[in-house]
Amino acid sequence: MAGDARREALLGLLEPRAAERGLDVVDIEVSGARGSALVRVYLDHVDPDEGPIDLEELSSASRWISSLMDETDPIQGAYTLEVSSPGLERPLRREGDYERFLGRSARVRMAGYEGRRNYTGTIQGIEEGALVLDVDGERRLLPLEGIARARLVANLDDL
Numbered sequence: 001m002a003g004d005a006r007r008e009a010l011l012g013l014l015e016p017r018a019a020e021r022g023l024d025v026v027d028i029e030v031s032g033a034r035g036s037a038l039v040r041v042y043l044d045h046v047d048p049d050e051g052p053i054d055l056e057e058l059s060s061a062s063r064w065i066s067s068l069m070d071e072t073d074p075i076q077g078a079y080t081l082e083v084s085s086p087g088l089e090r091p092l093r094r095e096g097d098y099e100r101f102l103g104r105s106a107r108v109r110m111a112g113y114e115g116r117r118n119y120t121g122t123i124q125g126i127e128e129g130a131l132v133l134d135v136d137g138e139r140r141l142l143p144l145e146g147i148a149r150a151r152l153v154a155n156l157d158d159l
Contacts, residue, residue: 006030006037009074014041017068022046023053023061026086027093035077041065042086048100053085088154095144098123098131104152108133111148120153 007030018025026042043061044053062083069075092098092106101123108119108131119142121135130141131150 006075010039010041010069013068013072013074014065017064018043018061019046021061021064022050023057026097027091030075032079037075037077037079038082039069039075039079040082040084042084042091044086044090058083058085089151092150092152095126098126098150101152105155106133107151107153108142108147109149110142110146112146 007028010028010030011025014028015025022045023043024046026044028042029040030037032038041061043058045051062081065083066081069079069081089107092101098106102125104123105120106123108121110117110119119133119135119140121133121140124132124134124139126132126144127141129145130143131147133140133142
């Protein structure tokens, strides 16, 4: 199973279980080959008012994720599991992520997009399947399906 397929399978497996616990699977990274895969799971609270996820919650999540993966065996062979918070420059992968972080700065990389591929600007919202980003005072509409990668830009004022 290719990396993207393994990632999607893990998202489908973990997202419902995380939601039951009030957690959000921010992202999953799968790298390496069979027998030596590295699986990184980034978690946060669904409710932003709960503050950042803490070490005790991550430790607990690591246990239930490991048990679930042992039961279902979505990664063939040996793997290393890492469970952590998404950090200040958290990935943005769903429409709801952009809505949650309105007004925050983001770095966006487009895949197969005509013209410029990299954008940094302020998230203004979502319109008709596109991310609205203010880039140096210019309003840009970036099709959601064309976004290869997006992350928040760390801002010490947000701490």
